[in-house]
Amino acid sequence: MVTQDKKINELWELIKEVPDPEIPVLTLTDLGIVREITMSDEKVEVTITPTYTGCPAMKVFEEDITAKLNESGYKQVSIKTSLSPAWSTDWMSEEGKEKLMKYGISPPMGSSDKSVLTGIVKNVPCPQCKSTKTELVSQFGSTPCKALYQCSDCKEPFDYFKCI
Amino acid sequence: MDNAIYNYALRMGDTCLILSHRLAERCSNGPFLEEDIAMTNISLDLLGGADLFLSLAAEVEGEGRSADDLAYRRNERQYYNHLLAERPNKNFAHVMMRQFLHDALLHPLYTGLKLSKNEHLAGIAEKGVKESAYHIRHSSMWIVRLGKGTDDSKEKLQDALDDLWTYTGEMFEYNDEEATLAKDGVIPSFEELKTTWLKTVKEVFNEAGLEVPKDKWMATGGRQGVHSEFLGHMIAEMQYLPRAYPDAKW
Numbered sequence: 304m305v306t307q308d309k310k311i312n313e314l315w316e317l318i319k320e321v322p323d324p325e326i327p328v329l330t331l332t333d334l335g336i337v338r339e340i341t342m343s344d345e346k347v348e349v350t351i352t353p354t355y356t357g358c359p360a361m362k363v364f365e366e367d368i369t370a371k372l373n374e375s376g377y378k379q380v381s382i383k384t385s386l387s388p389a390w391s392t393d394w395m396s397e398e399g400k401e402k403l404m405k406y407g408i409s410p411p412m413g414s415s416d417k418s419v420l421t422g423i424v425k426n427v428p429c430p431q432c433k434s435t436k437t438e439l440v441s442q443f444g445s446t447p448c449k450a451l452y453q454c455s456d457c458k459e460p461f462d463y464f465k466c467i
Numbered sequence: 468m469d470n471a472i473y474n475y476a477l478r479m480g481d482t483c484l485i486l487s488h489r490l491a492e493r494c495s496n497g498p499f500l501e502e503d504i505a506m507t508n509i510s511l512d513l514l515g516g517a518d519l520f521l522s523l524a525a526e527v528e529g530e531g532r533s534a535d536d537l538a539y540r541r542n543e544r545q546y547y548n549h550l551l552a553e554r555p556n557k558n559f560a561h562v563m564m565r566q567f568l569h570d571a572l573l574h575p576l577y578t579g580l581k582l583s584k585n586e587h588l589a590g591i592a593e594k595g596v597k598e599s600a601y602h603i604r605h606s607s608m609w610i611v612r613l614g615k616g617t618d619d620s621k622e623k624l625q626d627a628l629d630d631l632w633t634y635t636g637e638m639f640e641y642n643d644e645e646a647t648l649a650k651d652g653v654i655p656s657f658e659e660l661k662t663t664w665l666k667t668v669k670e671v672f673n674e675a676g677l678e679v680p681k682d683k684w685m686a687t688g689g690r691q692g693v694h695s696e697f698l699g700h701m702i703a704e705m706q707y708l709p710r711a712y713p714d715a716k717w
C-alpha cells in the first residue's frame with residue numbers, strides 16, 4: 304500500500320508538468336481540472352472535469368495526460384470524465400492566478416456564485432498597468448473561458464479569465 | 468432501455484445541436500468582431516451540451532452507438548428538436564430573438580434539472596446552468612439594446628418576435644412519458660418552466676418596448692420528427708463530411 308501511495312504521488316507530480324494547451328503558462332493541476340488519480344495493478348485511471356462542455360481543449364488534455372504518463376512508463380492509462388461537481392474557477396490555484404496575471408490574462412476574481420448574481424464583474428485589474436479602471440468589452444473572448452476587457456488608463460485590451 | 472430518458476435526452480440534445488449549428492452558420496457574419504466571437508462561443512457551449520445529452524441517449528440505448536452516430540447518422544424525421552431551433556438565420560435581430568426565446572427556457576430548465584433524481588441529467592445541468600447564465604445575460608442585453616435602439620432595429624426585432632412566437636408553444640409540450648418523469652422528480656415540470664419563461668420574456672420585452680404577441684396558433688411537430696422545410700437542408704450540410712467519409716478520423 305505504501306508503494307501504491309508513492310506511485311500516486313509520482314503520478315500527480317508527472318501530471319503537474321502537463322501544460323494547458325491553450326494557456327501554456329498554466330498546468331492542468333493549476334487549473335484544477337484533474338480530480339482524482341487511482342491505480343489498480345498497472346492500470347492508471349485519471350478523472351478530469353471539463354472546464355466548458357464544448358471546450359475543444361478537453362480532447363487535447365486527455366491526449367497530453369496519456370502521452371505524459373506513457374512516456375514515464377505507465378502504459379495503461381484511461382481518462383474518465385466527471386461532470387459533477389462541475390468545474391469552477393474557485394478550484395484554480397493561487398499560484399495559477401499569479402501566473403495568469405504575469406502572462407497578461409487577468410485571473411478570475413471572487414467566487415463563482417457571486418458573479419452569476421451580480422452580472423458584470425467590475426474593477427478587473429489590467430494585467431499591464433494594474434489599473435482597476437477597466438471596462439467589459441464582451442462577455443465572450445478568444446476561448447470559452449475568457450471575457451474581453453479594456454483598460455481605461457493604458458487603453459490595452461486584455462483577456463479576463465471569467466468566473467464560473 | 469429507459470425510453471423516457473432516451474427520448475428526453477434526444478429532445479434536449481437535438482435542440483442544442485440544431486441551434487448550435489444555426490449559430491455556427493453565422494460565423495464571420497457578426498455585426499462586429501466581439502459579437503462574432505460571442506455567438507460562436509455560445510454555439511460551442513450548445514454543441515457541448517448536445518454532446519452530453521446525445522452521449523447519454525446513446526448510453527441509455529445500449530446499442531453501441533455514439534453521440535456522433537446519433538448526430539450524423541439520423542435523418543430529419545428522426546430529429547426531435549424544437550422547431551424554434553431550426554428557424555433559419557435572417558438578420559441579426561432575428562438571430563438574437565431566436566436565441567433569447569431559447570435561453571429564457573434553457574437557463575431555468577438547467578436550474579431545475581440540477582435537482583434531477585437521475586444523476587446523469589443532474590450532472591449535465593450542473594455544468595449547463597453556469598454556461599447558460601452567460602447566454603441569457605448576453606441575449607437579453609441585446610433585446611433591450613436593439614429594442615431601445617433605432618426605429619429600424621426596433622422594427623426588425625418586433626418582426627422577429629411576431630414571426631418566432633408561433634414556435635414557442637412547442638417548447639412546453641409534453642407527453643405522458645414526460646409527465647411521469649416530471650412527477651418523479653427526474654425533469655423539471657413543463658408547467659412551471661412555462662410560468663418562469665413567460666415572466667422572464669415579458670419583463671425583458673417590456674423593458675425593450677416590444678409588444679408581446681397575443682396568444683395565437685402555435686406550431687407543433689418537431690417532437691414527432693415533423694419539421695419545417697429548412698431542417699433537411701441544414702442536416703444535409705451538417706452531415707455531409709461524416710456521410711461522405713464514414714470512418715474518417717482526425
Ligand SMILES: [Zn+2]
Nearest residue numbers: 429432454457
Ligand atoms: Zn492598463
